[in-house]
Amino acid sequence: MSFTEQFSRDKEQIEAALENVFRGRPPHADIYDAMNYSLLAGGKRIRPILTLAACRLCGGETETALPFACAVEMIHTYSLIHDDLPCMDDDELRRGRPTNHTVYGEATAVLAGDGLLTAAFEVALTGSTIDPRRAIKALANLAYAAGAAGMVGGQALDMAGEGRALTVEDVEELQQLKTGALMTAAAEMGAIVAGATEEQRMALRKYTQKLGLAFQIRDDMLDVTGNVEEMGKTSGSDAKGEKTTFVTLKGLTECGRMVEALTREAEEALTGFEDPSYLIELAHMLVGRTN
């Protein structure tokens, strides 16, 4: 199967699973509408695809990784809803549509985020068909990466750093927490589900760390060069909040070089695997993206 075919199949499987997550639940005001509004907004689904692909690469069945893939995407989605809130980044546009709080109001948006974060664990705990020890290990990993030691901590640092001068090291640490930690957990969960060796897990860890950083630098570049139609969010929003980004620190040309080097390093991390071509093509697709 070609990369494009496999990628489409993975994405369809994830979309179908996410569409079913809250089916048949009692409404409780508009809370599930608000949750589904953001969950089914057609994101790139990079994180859950990393989970499925890592599982496959380590010899596991894609289906066994699906509940964990859904969990990581639900956590990613909740973080976007909360990050967009007026008290955080105060964004009105996300994935080309009005942000959650713009449509449902702030209170419901906070609750929709809370509901998605909680449901992420519920879905994985109830949907898992693998050895329960592995399931616990995978989800403990996810919780650590998503919490204050990872993603939430990264957002806290980001808020604290606004308007202040940051070094490249500061921005790297911040982005490793804010974006990298969850991407790494996504791939590692796939590996754990498949019963990967420690060596395989470490290789995938390195791959996603490099990829995550390349992805973030590319994102900063697009924030400067992109436009609303392509990005699906307000372009130049980093400059508005006076944020220090890789572009403000290094300039566009040097950032381009960094992305290339990191992508090469991500590739090299996978040399121990028999056929890492899917993850390599995925990396190229992600850093070559225009949105």
Added chain:
Amino acid sequence: MSFTEQFSRDKEQIEAALENVFRGRPPHADIYDAMNYSLLAGGKRIRPILTLAACRLCGGETETALPFACAVEMIHTYSLIHDDLPCMDDDELRRGRPTNHTVYGEATAVLAGDGLLTAAFEVALTGSTIDPRRAIKALANLAYAAGAAGMVGGQALDMAGEGRALTVEDVEELQQLKTGALMTAAAEMGAIVAGATEEQRMALRKYTQKLGLAFQIRDDMLDVTGNVEEMGKTSGSDAKGEKTTFVTLKGLTECGRMVEALTREAEEALTGFEDPSYLIELAHMLVGRTN
């Protein structure tokens, strides 16, 4: 051991465990300070005590339930932080101290809540020493009760209902979701940890449902009759938001009768157990409380 002795011991064990939860973590701005500020604010610890007591009642070791007890208290704490936000109930005082967002700002308060919710699962997943199948069952139960089908859904209904006329049935459903679901999950987790029978679980379920409702009615009564010193939060805050409560619907006298009847029903639910005296005394303590 007397009820008072056992209760103090349970509470001490919970406090000690909660104090250790984030020890040694890297700071990441003030996110952990904000999380600990609310987590270690000396709440009543009713939910984690229910977990420990239910575990003991069903023949389990208290220690095995401790990670799950911490998890439920962390979820309860996060929900208070988010409920107090300006876009929700907009409260300035909680447990006798300024609310989280009053001290740390709104953005950090949202993140502190997110961090606590995520850490709840992390702590239980990494700290559990029981059969992993049971751990998964207990946490799936917790996630369901804490999410949009339970507590988060209850808060959504509460926000949607403000200023609208609600019936007793509406308020009961809302409170069963908002407060009852998590209390029930707290006790049920203890039972699951201990490997309780289905009959025992159902009995504990009934006990906490009745107790949770009695507790909530008592809370509504205290909101009218209590004062800031006793309550540790702004008294009369329900009337301020034009909320329909059990007191506005039934009056204080009838509410007092309801609390008595529910407490009796909670007691009766436990007749199948050999020695339910601890949970019975706990119920009396909770509905007799002045704060």
